[in-house]
Amino acid sequence: MSENDNLLKADGKNEVEKEVSTPKEETTPEVENKTEVTPESEAETKAETESESTKETTSEKTAEAETEVESETETESETETESETETSKNDQHVDEIEAENAEDAEDESNVERHEVEEKDYHAMSMQDLATELNRLLKHHKIQTISKQVNQIKSEFNAKFSELLDQKKEEFIEEGGNEIDFYYTNDTKKLFNQLYKDYKQSISSYYKEREQNLKQNLENRLAIIEEIKGLLSVEENMGTTYKTFKELQDKWRNAGPIPRDKYNNAWNTYHHHVERFYDFLHLNNDLRDMDFKHNYEQKLKIIEQAEELAKDDNVNRSFRELQVLHKLWKEELGPVAKEHREEIWERFSKATKTIHDKRQAYYADLDKAYEKNLEKKENIISQIQAIAEDKASSHGAWQKKIKEIEALREAFFNAGKVPLKVNEATWAKFKDAVRTFNRGKNKFYKELKKDQYENLKKKKDLIKIAEDNKDSEDFKTVTPLMKKIQADWKKIGHVPRRDSDKIWKQFKAACNHYFDRMHAERKAENQHLYDAFDKKVKLLDELKAMELSGDNKADVETLKTKIADWKAIGHVPQNKRYIDGKFYKAIDEAFDKLKMDKSKLEMVKFESKLENLASNDNDTRLLDNEQNFIRKKISEVKSEINQLENNLQFFSNVESDNPLVKDVHKNIDRHKKELDTWKAKLSKLKGMYS
Template sequence: MKEAEEEASTLSENPEKHTSTETGVIDADQPLKSSEIEAVATDIPETHEAKAESSAKEEDESDNEDESDSDHEDELKDYSNFSKAELVDAIKEISHSDDFRQADRILKEIKPLFDEIHDEERKVALEKFLAEGGEETDFSMKHDELTDRFEANFQLYKDRKRKHFKEQEKQKDENYKKKLEILDRLRELVDGEETITGLNVIKELQKEWKAVGQVPGNQAKTLWANYNALLDRYYDQRSILYELKELDRRKNIEAKKELCEKAEALADSNDVPFAIKTLNDLHEEYKHIGPVPKEEQEPLWQRFKAASDAVYDKRKDYLKDLKEIQEANLEKKKAIIDKIQTYLEFNSDRIKDWNAKTKEILAIQKEWENTGQVPKENAKEINKSFWSNFKQFFGNKHEFFKRLDAMREENMKKKQELVNLAEALKESTEWVKTAEKLKQLQNQWKEIGPVPEKYRESIYKQFKTACDAFFENKRAGNQESEKEFKENLKAKEDIIAQIRQLEPGDLEQLEAYEQAYSKLGFVPRNAIQKVKEHFSDAIAEFIEKSESVLSEEQLAKVKLMAQLTKIMAGPNSDRKLNQKEHGLRKKISDLQNDIITWRNNLEFFASSKTADKLKKEFDQKIEEAEKEIALLKKQLRIVRSVD
């Protein structure tokens, strides 16, 4: 019984305090007054287990603070080169974040940068205002949209943060009220006469107490002291239930042993940050498990502490390895910066080349992002170096497109001049002279390069409409030419008939007929489309019956002529011919570039069996490409010969 009484004097839920004071021992048979409870809260000494757990808690909290403050802070972006709009996007992103700690760190970086940009804008605006004769006292700078958005998101973040912590304090007050209510119910049980059923209710109250969250800091110590004192009184007053209590403590032994095993297993984990976090959770759980028999308290704690120390030792090695990894990442990122610097000198007058380089530099960006963290003291400088080079490349690309746009604008002016000339000539009745001038304008049009995409169709339509108007007037106004048109129609129909009678493969005669056909003048308006279709059909028939006797090059040439005659027979023939010409020019240009690349590659091959074989392959590619270019140039001459 004496042992039971001594055991009952320890704490049930958390063995941190005895109910003895410096002035004496609290009577277990009398209810505690409020003043006595307060005395217990301040004067009771700690047991061995309470001291050990308190020490563990302090160590855990210290480790957690170190982890969060230094070891595992996410590396911030380098915002120093962000534009005003990018800074607005950045604050907009964090204004909705629930990670207020990280958000504060980012805000500390971007707010001074934004203020610096705003101050510079204000300075420029003030200088302009003074230069225009204004007085400084009259100056007032209106916020632009970006400033308004930045301040709105900044205020939104402050409001959300204030609301978050206000709600936390409110929740702590609610928790405080809940714990006071639990203490009242516990006090009723302690002072009541029910002992058997009261024990079950005590266990439920202990679960409720544990489930309640944090309370205001100035109330926590008193609450815990009152709670533990009431539990201690409960067990002291009911020594008859000692055996049940002893059984409960034996269960607590098993629970704490299980936590020891879990802590020991963490020493084998390779995920050190996870192991530290899990260990902190185990310490919190260990603290809330009820008391164990006195003889088991110290051995259990020493076992748990030894497992914890093993994890903390591994953490030290991890931090050392982490530093080495970060140093290795620093070297990798320096190499990436050296790689990207080679792109700063790139220049080309072709969109295709710029797009290819853009793909390469975006792949380098991906490589940069996939490289891990670097030492914190180097992070800002190396990020600034990479992103400044990255932005410089795209700045160079932007300048290229600015020049390209300027060239297209200049081409637009030139084509607009041709439109004006064509419109000035469209009402002319000097048929022969004006027709020749318009043909010259059409040839000049073809030589001028591209115009801005949004004007390409409209400017061409203006030019074509002016030219078509003249030739329509020419046909309508020149009645005397109608007889000649009919003769031309008959001559073209005769040529078509002769083409249909050609022997398979007689390409020379076909070309003679095609030249004769192209030299013939206009035909009656109502017969234009029909005779074009007949001519196209005749060429197609010749191809079909000559496929087996013509060479591949000859066949390609004839097919091109057939294609061109078909285009000429259809609507929008001029535009389609231009597209065909553009396509041939592009193929020639691409092949010429390939040849240059292959010849450059040949210079890098050393003398060896493998190199000789590769050289032979490249020579063959170059030879085949040159043949194809020659064929394409022939086709281009044919296309340009078509009116």
């Protein structure tokens, strides 16, 4: 194996002709591959391809330079044959790093792009997605957010597509023609404007970068030519070596180049660097000093890689490992031949450890995606079950709508599923929701039909009310107005937008009629309202009155109050409750008198009879009172008989026995009570005459 071949292997700089299939750092399989297919405008589709076309232009415009690099490589084909054989021995874990770094060749800010936070866009609402896109545009460089923007765009379009399908079905259900359907909202307009701003900014960025990449490539090719020229310079070796180191510094600071030129340019550069070191055999001290420096620096890189292999954050360790490989390849030259195999194997071993941990991480991620799929399948089944259960009332449908909304939110929060079933799962979900919406729309369409019929009925009642609101025929129209009010209550719901309007219209017509009727009746019965005012005043006087302590005088005063009350006369029908209040106050006043209980009872009873007799000579109240008194007389007699019968059990007991004395006492009390009830009955009979 030649020294050149060993150098190529030791540096780990092998041309990678095709991308590896391992997912990129911080990129999940679902995001990495194609996103959900959603309707987009022609303008959006065109904008999305602008950045890619810009990249392709860079490659085309540097074709001539590439030819020069490749021809130079071909000249060294014999030397590289053995190197290619050694390259094929490199494991996939090295190829993966090489592929990532080659992809990053065009943009030195790629490390920053990796640091842009990725969120669970699937769980966000359309408004939240628009807000997140706006945040990215304001707080990050435009070239660092393409992956996040594409994910946000995919999720937004998917959610808006679902909403669009729902609105379209509702439009058609309501009788609209499909070709006339159009729908958008403020959130969609905002998102479209933000995405347009992004496309314009990224397009400007790629146009500017295209020129920079082309110029950087030309500068690097010129540096290679200068290094080649050093081999034919006949001057002091120290001066030549100093020039060589200056050219190396210029190379390191020459900036990014097109990714498709990256490996060829670096391999050609290292090939001529290696030739220069062979040329230095005339001055081994300089070469050995460089070899020693490179060896020390590469050992530090290896130690850092071994530390990264212990880190459980696989994405972070992979990012930093990329940087280490970039330093190994781009910043450091070869080491002495005896160390090359050893240090490369050690560096490769640490790289493989990180690679294997990362592969295990994605394997676990796949398992998590499978669990998410189970959750989403279960949610879809629940939505399908709710859709099949047909409700028959507005309340039941409202409950189902809330359940569906909760399930939709749970679906979006369930996380990502394996990419291979992503579109099918999404389609199944949308189909289940669409089936539910069709059932809901059908119910509310029928409900609206009934509501419009109810609206017509209520409008007919409004016309009757308005036609009669100024009528003077109160006797005829009042029953009619009461009937249409009752009919109104029996009619069901009307469309919400009409409900308040027609109710106010109907209520205004009815109130107008009844206010007129009440005003006229009040005028006809003004004397009744005057009587009511007088009774209110008299009642207040009674409540404020203080008794003199002379029972006879106080009784006469209370009787005078009763007579004055009767003299005032009748009050309106709806005000007659005041009579009850007055006689209640009279009873309370009588209770304050210190009189014999039986006499007091009779005075209060006479007051009660006065009240009964004042009710339009309605004898029914007197009849009811007479029946009540007769019933009480019968009950008291029965009690007396029972007590007298009980005395027979005490025939052999002395009359001064406490039990006997108590029975006689009860008998006497009931007889007095009986006399009072008989007196009340006699008084009542006198009222009939």
